[in-house]
Amino acid sequence: MTTSQERIIPIELRNEMSRSYLEYAMSVIVGRALPDARDGLKPVHRRILYAMHELGLTADRPFRKCARVVGEVLGKYHPHGDTAVYDALVRMAQDFSMRSPLINGHGNFGSVDNDPPAAMRYTECRLQALTGDALLRDIESETVDFTDNFDGSQQEPLVLPARIPQLLLNGSSGIAVGMATNIPPHNLGELIDSLVALIQNPELTDIQLMQYVPGPDFPTGGQILGTTGIREAYTTGRGSITMRGVAVIETVEQRGRPDREAIIITELPYQTNKAALIEKIAEMVNEKRLEGIADIRDESDRDGMRIVIELKRDAYPRVVLNNLYKQTPLQANFGANMLALVNGEPQLLTLKQFLNVFLDFRIEAITRRTRYELRKAEERDHLLQGLLIALLNLDGIIHLIRSAADTPTARQELMDSYRLSEAQADAILQMQLRRLTALEAEKIRQEHDDLQAQIADLQDILARRDRILSIIETEVTQLKTTYATPRRTLIEPVEGEFDDIDLIANEKAVILVTEQGYIKRMPVNTFDAQSRATRGKSGTRMKEDDGVEHFFTCCDHDSVLFFSERGVVYCLKAYQIPAGSRTSRGVPIVQMLPIPREEKITSVVPVSEFTSDEYLVMLTKGGYIKKTELAAFSSIRANGLIAISLEEGDQLRWVRRARVEDSIIIGSRYGMAIHFRTNHEQLRPLGRATRGVRAMKLRPGDELVGMDILSGAILADLNTVEADITEADIEEIETEEIETEESTEVLINGNQGPWVLVITMGGYGKRVPVSQFKLYNRATKGKIATKFKNRKFQDKLASLMIVNEDDELMMVTSRGIIIRQAVKAISPQSRSATGVRVQRLDEDDAIAAVALVPPDVSDEEASE
Incomplete structure (x- = not known):
């Protein structure tokens, strides 16, 4: 028996701290903060979607309590706090956070005013139809690898078999140790167009791909000023994109008083807190840092956003609006940092690299799906071949089975007499008597012929890369037809910087x-x-x-x-x-x-x-x-x-x-x-x-x-x-x-x-x-x-x-x-x-x- 002194291992503190910190840093980078470039998800989001898929919460099924989903995720896949899981679930259901939300929420899931969502015991959820069709379909077809969960009792996917570049679609943000990511959301139709163009011409450059993806498409709409920041982000992986809210100058009628000019704000920059914006404007007016504003009120309702800023009679509306752009979050910068995990390592990616990583992953997924389908088809055809042998030798097989002492003996005699495999012999033993009719026998022959054609087609897909690329193109085109929506964010050619003269009447x-x-x-x-x-x-x-x-x-x-x-x-x-x-x-x-x-x-x-x-x-x-x-x-x-x-x-x-x-x-x-x-x-x-x-x-x-x-x-x-x-x-x-x-x-x-x-x-x-x-x-x-x-x-x-x-x-x-x-x-x-x-x-x-x-x-x- 070893003593306590013998169990002590001397080690230099510097080396232990260095090794432990590096392990912690890589754990945060890979396991929490950075998304995978293939499916665009962090582990917590992937586990939530997979748990909901396992629970059967598809778009055509009833809603279930979010607490049920959070409990499933915590108990099986994500051994962390319930708050982190619920916050991630909520964000995937917010239409002002995600360009194409992945979860359909029922209840209070927060607002652009930064109101908190209701507790998980009150809210309900299920998967969006897009999530099932574009992220989870074919997950049972061995398209992706699975690994043990934290205690080895369950299996969870390392990545979802995404059919669309989800990372660019909904974007991502996260802070790791020594690095961070901030990827803007994009339009689904534009991403699919660029992917199809890249399939047809792999030599396209980042600038040429911008013909199809002109820039981010934020869920809150707004405007993007200038293309310089977009071009830098798409060609280098980093760039500052100037966002601006949508505001118009209108004449507001007032009962019993003369009409006044007012600035009406209908759209805000991405991730801008509406309540905080209004509070900021009011504070600046009180401190005399903003001139010309008489009143501000929020008239937003379920039909849309409407912030009304009434102006004084001697104010110049355009000058006041320029000052709002200059001094308030009505105009803000999105610091794009296109960092994602590629083969488990963080990499700064350009637009073409994003699409290429996804395309390579999709080619691999279709290849694995095709191999799975080919194996299943061959296994089924193998059984059908045994059944056809049985139909050709029906009387002898019936006599053999009736004279056999037990099932193992019958199986072995079938294998020996007709050169059948064990699986074919079992299939014959399990065949129902109704399958012996002429109609059923013809169905077996027809299914065998169909499977032969399917096997040849699947083998052709595996042998030809262009067939795989054609399948990818067909699938994403179908998704575009079903789920694509018009662009919300308008890209203006002018840059967003203000000279002092823009702020002076x-x-x-x-x-x-x-x-x-x-x-x-x-x-x-x-x-x-x-x-x-x-x-x-x-x-x-x-x-x-x-x-x-x-x-x-x-x-x-x-x-x-x-x-x-x-x-x-x-x-x-x-x-x-x-x-x-x-x-x-x-x-x-x-x-x-x-x-x-x-x-x-x-x-x-x-x-x-x-x-x-x-x-x-x-x-x-x-x-x-x-x-x-x-x-x-x-x-x-x-x-x-x-x-x-x-x-x-x-x-x-x-x-x-x-x-x-x-x-x-x-x-x-x-x-x-x-x-x-x-x-x-x-x-x-x-x-x-x-x-x-x-x-x-x-x-x-x-x-x-x-x-x-x-x-x-x-x-x-x-x-x-x-x-x-x-x-x-x-x-x-x-x-x-x-x-x-x-x-x-x-x-x-x-x-x-x-x-x-x-x-x-x-x-x-x-x-x-x-x-x-x-x-x-x-x-x-x-x-x-x-x-x-x-x-x-x-x-x-x-x-x-x-x-x-x-x-x-x-x-x-x-x-x-x-x-x-x-x-x-x-x-x-x-x-x-x-x-x-x-x-x-x-x-x-x-x-x-x-x-x-x-x-x-x-x-x-x-x-x-």
Whole structure:
């Protein structure tokens, strides 16, 4: 007898821990977490389905309690907790978890709200028809191997004889030790089409198979954005697939209240918890992280899902929806990790490898089934051959049997006398007397002939691979006809990433830049339209020695080009400029742009799209002008880009957008204006690092005040005359008399625009028909644009721009007072008139800048 000391085996702890952990890890990988690539099942799912098959719970039989099934599985095949078995059973019955559920559940099996299922003693189940036809059929035909259960008392299958690639059909997810799998579900019809295509052409690649399987098909529907992630998953085994719920924008009628816009969500991404999603949205609304939502409610019922998100009246539905996609699980990523067990080893598989593994398994299963059927047919035919011998020697056999002392003696004498096998002799001894009739004898002969034909056919199947492949094709085609359903998940070609611009409403905005370099953005609707000659509202809070330098309107999605006095251009999106109230100062522009503090921004141009058929026209303080393609400024570095080359002491002051067929009007501080074309003859296009040509001759002490562009389409309708102004014409131009009221009325009557809007620093303005400004050659002095009423106060021209009758403009004074006014409120007059008062000013104030309000944008444009 051995002592306790002799039973102790010394071993190094490191080696024991390493061996034990590896055994545990492989047990988890193979026995729990990863599915088999052949039937797509983990052991627990396979045992549940086989136990239900053994209990006879087929689709045409009554439901049985789930507790009965769980008990059967625990007692015979799966020695683990009942919760794990019941949870696996429940998932196989959920139509929102499985693309084609394998179990038909009766009772509460949970919901997309993550409600738990009822206890197993309340729920009932049976197999789906698809499970019986596609996973369990032929399991008694020796198609798969069986092994002992945990205690050796039962036999269980190592794999089910699947007729379809079930792993791709319903997908799988699991976490093992050091590895995980996450395979998305697919459409049955598409999988069968791809399998048939691969049978017919084994050389197909993963990309070519995507013609038949374009992507996953989730049970909850939804959308897949882009094909990049799908392609990566199918070709490498790993990929991130962007899923998005289905939402539409509708007008919801409300009793007793005005109708409202609402976002209606009808489908969610796969494995998204509806209740958690609603809670997440409500939480973000309360925390002000989601704007524009007034109410959210769940109107889902047994007919389908319906989540209603009511919007506020001033919200842009598309922007709110984009924010929901960006910030909530309404858009999520499915991290595909196509890991499965192949020959007991975990392997990362591509789409073609999945299908090939299944195809090889199916070929093996049909081969084994055919061998089984051949053996059974041969055994039966062997017995029939013995019966036929008996029928041919009926009288002698009857005499032999009657004279035999007992059954063993009769059997042996039959074997010896007629060269029969033991099985044939037993069959003759067991033959009933009714089989001796002529009709029964003919049936035996017919069955023998049929079996001979069947045996030959089965032998032919085993001898020819193409016959096996043809059988596979026939079987899966029948399954497709019976069980295939239309695709639920729509694959959109666009990718699912959002830029910041997708989350910003494209609203009209006013942007101000002060002389001391402060900038801010305000909504245009901050300023209501006012009547002419009012004082307006304060537009910004400034220091005493500060004033408004630039003032313009644009839309939040526009790119804003900032041109500095030294000819460098910088770029920001309008929405990147911090928003401010009317009474706020704004932020220093040096915090937004990498410009030196001593450098000033002299011109700002909003651009919605950079095109090659449009140009930027640049005018310097010294009177040089040039045009450069707008497309040359589409990619501006963070530290800026050279826009124009300047002479010593010169500065870039004005930049405008123009086309070749347009024309330019340039105004000077003393009220002169020149009008010439922007075609390549008058103004040829130049590169960025060039100086330009002379634009206008100025009188001593005069300076340029601005320029604007007149559309070529309008220009073609005007009866303008091109001419050169000579030095002899200067005296006539400068002493031009004011026209009579009659001539002005004839000039203005019937003119619908466009107009040249002239605003003076003293607060006077007028509209002048463009036809009064004839086209001249570049580099001349131009013509008088206005006469000044307050000459003793040294009034000067503040702004000159092209406007239409239905435009609105905004004027800002040097002290930051802003007024918004309709253009039609300013009376039309001739060039030589002095205008009417457009804004009342304090004694030390003056008009600093004028800008047009951009036209209205539709709700769809505002949100894109």
